[in-house]
Amino acid sequence: MGNILEIKNLSMEFKKTGNIFKAVDGVDFELRKGEVLGIIGESGSGKSTIAKLITGLLKATEGQLFYRGQELLKLKGGERKVLNQHIQMVFQNAVGSFNPRMKIGKSIEEIIQLLGECSKDCLNKKVEDLLVDVGLKGEYADKYPHEISGGECQRAAIARAMAVNPQILICDEATSALDVSAQARIVDLLVHLKEEHGLSMLFITHDLPLVSSLTDRLIIMSKGKIVESGNTKEIIENPKSEYTKKLLEAVL
Ligand code: ADP
Ligand code: MG
Numbered sequence: 224m225g226n227i228l229e230i231k232n233l234s235m236e237f238k239k240t241g242n243i244f245k246a247v248d249g250v251d252f253e254l255r256k257g258e259v260l261g262i263i264g265e266s267g268s269g270k271s272t273i274a275k276l277i278t279g280l281l282k283a284t285e286g287q288l289f290y291r292g293q294e295l296l297k298l299k300g301g302e303r304k305v306l307n308q309h310i311q312m313v314f315q316n317a318v319g320s321f322n323p324r325m326k327i328g329k330s331i332e333e334i335i336q337l338l339g340e341c342s343k344d345c346l347n348k349k350v351e352d353l354l355v356d357v358g359l360k361g362e363y364a365d366k367y368p369h370e371i372s373g374g375e376c377q378r379a380a381i382a383r384a385m386a387v388n389p390q391i392l393i394c395d396e397a398t399s400a401l402d403v404s405a406q407a408r409i410v411d412l413l414v415h416l417k418e419e420h421g422l423s424m425l426f427i428t429h430d431l432p433l434v435s436s437l438t439d440r441l442i443i444m445s446k447g448k449i450v451e452s453g454n455t456k457e458i459i460e461n462p463k464s465e466y467t468k469k470l471l472e473a474v475l
Pocket of ligand 1: 237246265266267270272
C-alpha cells in the first residue's frame with residue numbers, strides 16, 4: 224500500500240501572551256492509501272491544527288506535506304485549489320456547517336457545481352445518490368438543517384464532503400457531539416464509505432475507545448508531539464505510554 228499523504232517534521236507556532244507556543248512540534252507520519260489513521264489526544268494536543276495545516280487553512284511554520292508525492296506548500300494557488308477538492312473535512316458541528324436558510328439539497332448542489340456544469344435533472348439525481356449513500360432518504364434534500372437530527376445532519380455533511388469525490392476524508396471530532404448510538408452508526412457509515420469508495424481517512428478524536436474498530440493505525444498526540452504510534456490492535460492490547468493507558472480508560 225503506497226502513501227497518499229506524507230507529513231515531515233511539521234510544526235506550527237502561535238504567539239500566546241507574547242511567547243511563542245508550539246501547537247504542533249515536529250510531527251512525522253504517513254497516511255497509506257485506503258487506510259483509516261486515527262489521530263488521538265486530549266483537548267489542546269494539536270490535532271485540529273494538523274487538520275488545518277493539511278487542508279491549507281493554516282500555513283506551517285516548518286515542515287513538509289506531500290500529497291501523492293507533490294509538496295503541498297510549494298503549489299501555486301490554482302493547483303492547490305484543485306488538490307483541495309481531493310482532501311475534504313467533516314467537523315464536529317454539522318448543523319453549524321450548513322447555511323441555515325438553505326435546504327440540504329441546495330447546499331450539496333452548490334458543491335457539485337464546483338466540478339462543472341450539470342443540468343437540473345443531473346443535479347437532483349446526484350444529490351439523491353449522495354444522500355442515499357450516507358443512509359438518508361432522497362427527500363432530505365428538501366429539509367433545512369434545523370429540521371433534522373444531529374446524526375442526520377452529520378450524515379448530510381458527509382454527503383456534502385463526498386460530493387467532490389475526495390481521495391482523503393478528514394473527520395475532526397465528527398462524532399463528538401452525538402450520543403453513543405448515533406456515534407456508532409456514523410462510524411459504521413464511514414467504514415462503508417471507505418470500502419465503497421476506496422477512501423483514505425484521518426479520524427481525529429479525543430475518544431480512543433470509540434475508534435478501535437474503525438482505525439487501522441493510530442497516532443497518539445500530547446502537547447503537539449506524537450507520543451506513540453502503531454497498529455491499533457497492538458496499541459490497544461499493549462499501550463506503551465502512561466498517557467495512552469489513560470486515553471484507553473477515557474479518563475483524559
Ligand atoms: P486539539 O484539536 O487537539 O484540541 P488544537 O489543534 O485545536 O488542539 O489546539 C492546539 C493548541 O493550539 C491549543 O493550545 C490551542 O489553544 C492553540 N491554538 C490553536 N489554534 C490557535 C490559533 N489560531 N492561535 C493561537 N493558538 C491556537
Ligand atoms: Mg480539535
